[in-house]
Structures are given as C-alpha cells and as structure tokens.
Amino acid sequence: MPWKEVKPMDEKILFIADHLRGGRTFVDLCRSYGISRKIGYKWIGRYREGGIEALNDRLRRPNRSPQTTPYSVRKEIIAIRTRGRMKPGPKKIQTLLRSQHPEWGIPSKTTIYNIIRREGLVPKRKLRRNVPDSVKPFGPVQGPNDLWSADFKGQFLTGDGAWCFPLTIMDHASRYLLDCRALPGTRTQAAQAAFERAFKEYGLPLRIRTDNGVPFASHSVRGISHLSRWWIRLGILPERIEKGKPQQNGNHERMHRTLKAAALRPPARTSARQQEVFDEVRREYNEERPHEALHQKTPASSYRPSPRCMPDKLPELEYPGHCRVVTVSSHGILYCFGRLVYVGHVLTGERVGLEETNDGIWNAYFGPILLGHVDLREEKKNRHGYQKLKV
Secondary structure: OOOOOOOHHHHHHHHHHHHHHOOOOHHHHHHHHOOOHHHHHHHHHHHHHHOHHHHOOOOOOOOOOOOOOOHHHHHHHHHHHHOOOOOOOHHHHHHHHHHHOOOOOOOOHHHHHHHHHHOOOOOOOOOOOOOOOOOOOOOOOOOOOOEEEEEEOOOEEOOOOOEEEEEEEEEOOOOOEEEEEEEOOOOHHHHHHHHHHHHHHHOOOOEEEEOOOOOOOOOOHHHOOHHHHHHHHOOOEEEEOOOOOHHHHHHHHHHHHHHHHHHOOOOOOOHHHHHHHHHHHHHHHHHOOOEHHHOOEOHHHHOOOOOOOOOOOOOOOOOOOOOEEEEOOOOOEEEEOOEEEEOOHHHOOOEEEEEEEEOOEEEEEEOOEEEEEEEOOOOOOOOOOOEEOEO
16 A cells, blocks of 8 residues: 655644644644644644635745846846847856946846846856866966967858868967958968968967867977978967867867857858858957956957067078088988988978087977987988988
8 A cells, every 4th residue: 555645735734633633732742743833833823813724835035125136237137148149147247237337236246147047048058077287388478479379169061061160369368369260171271371361460479379180280290280380480389288188278268169159059151151250259259248367358458469570571490500400301301411310291391400419419400399319329220211300
C-alpha cells in the first residue's frame, strides 16, 4: 500500500481539528506535528479570524516598496541593452546611465542585472572551469602599439554559401580594434594586404602576438612564416603563444566573443554585407562601448597611432659589424666556411647574420631572432651533403 502524501494545507486542517477535539496538551500537540508553539498559536489565531481559508499561505511582498527602481529607469536600462549590436552588461549600462542621465538615481549593477534577466535579455551560458594562470614569457606592454594581437575568428558560411574567415587585429593596451577583415581564406597574400592597410593607417607596432596557425607560423626553423618574415623585415617582433593555451592571448579571445555575439548571429547574406556589419560593429566597439579594463573609457579615447610609419620600401636587416652576413640561396641553404647549412625555404633571399660565440661555433640570426647555431667542429652531413642548424 503506497504512502499517502500530506500537503501543508492538509497538515494545518488536521492540526486545527485535533486542537478543537481536545484531550491533549498544546505542547504535545505541537510536538506531534513537528512545529513550535509559536507556529501553532499563529495557525489557531488565523483560524479564529477567518476560518479555514485564512490558513492559506500569505504573500510576503510588502504593500509598498520605496526602493523599487522607477519604470522610466527600467525602460532606459532595457533600451540600452537592446540598442545596437554590442549588448552591454550591467557595468557598462551603469556607466552609460551616469553619463546620459546624471540627475537620476542610478541602480546598482546587481539591480541592473536582475532587470535585464527578468526581461529575458541574459542568454544562458555553459559554465567553464577556470584555467590556472601560466607564466607568460612575453615582453611588457607600456602603452599603445607596444603590442598588437591578431587572430582568425572561426570561419563560417555566409547566406550565399561562401566561406568567410574574419581576420581581427587589436591593440593590446587600448583594446582598440584596428581591423576586422572578411577574408575568403587564410592565405598569406590576403592577410598581408590587411596588415599593410593597418600599418599605413596606424603605423608599425613593436610586437605582434598570434597563435601557431597559418599564416602566422610554419614548420620552418623557429616557426617563421612568410608573413612573420615580412614583419621582421619591418622591425616588428613576432610573439606566438604556446600551443593549446589561448588564454595567453585572452584579451583577443574576449573580443572575439563580443564580435561573435554582435556580428555573426546570424551571418550576413554575402561577404560584402558581412564586411559592412564588421565595420559597423568595429566603430561601435571602439567609439561607444566602454571597457572595464580602461576604467570604463572607450578604446578610441585610449589609442593613438604609432610614430613608426610604414616605409615605402622594405628595409634590409642590419647586423653588428662583428657579424658575418650571408644571403640564403634559392634552396634555403647558407654557403659559409666551406659548408652547406640548411635554414629553410622561407628565408630564401634573406640576409642572415652569423656571430661566433666559441671556437668553431657560430650563432645564426635573422634580425633579432636566433635561428640556431652551426658547429664547424662536426663533420656530420646528411645524404644531401649539407648540415642543419642546431636549435
């Protein structure tokens, strides 16, 4: 025989019936129902005032709430949240309210969050486990153009079925989104053209941080690709994060999340229209959206162009006078000291500096990048008659 489920209202009615029936002390009666004497007296008092109906649970909401956010403020909060493509969060909504309506009483960030959540304007996200911090062997960032970051946002299909690979370039210090270019692929020529436009408009940074994908890196010595070789010739030092650690470029990844929500849901009908959307989002991101890391300032107010201008002609790399300079042949080989040393086809035609560090040991540099060293004391060669750099 299954157990009967007793509802709270039924418990109250049974308690009142046993009390009216008598024969038990009030303390024993309350103990048998698992309630305190205070609760028992409250139920009896409500029954005497209004009968059985008075035993129903009462609303605890006060008749008047003087701290309730006014309707006009709630309406403006919802308008800011739904205006444009960026979908600002509570902190940024609070900052915008202060700047646009200084005479209002501005709600707290928690109140703003509750308002937009009740309106269904906060999408649910899967919780992720925090990744422990790791040591980042990168140079310091003191101001704009000390470091740019670049990456390809995940590819997607536009409405007409064409693939789009968005290339994003951002200044690390100011969070200024320098470019968001809809490219048909990750080929070096298209990416280099996008960087060339950025260099001509904003000048040259000191370093550029990327991942290890195409076209930023290759399987050549030190991972140098045709694109990063061009950067080095321009005096820009490439920085690459460790494999499988996108958190080392966390600022850029966070920008990608905002870009995806604002520009890719859903994708545009054509690549040309998608580029227009990217331009619109980039303007809003740089000029209107306050940034928490910038103390709620906009990236445009924190960025300034680099004083290093894009040269008209690609300069040659210079090396100290004590170095021996050798040009890489068409086969990616250095001819030096009567040896054939393979450095890779990526550096074909480039000038490499050789610096002696010990008897018979020479370090090979491409600009500031140490490629490896050559040990002239060894006679070991491969079957093709040349030796490789030791990294």
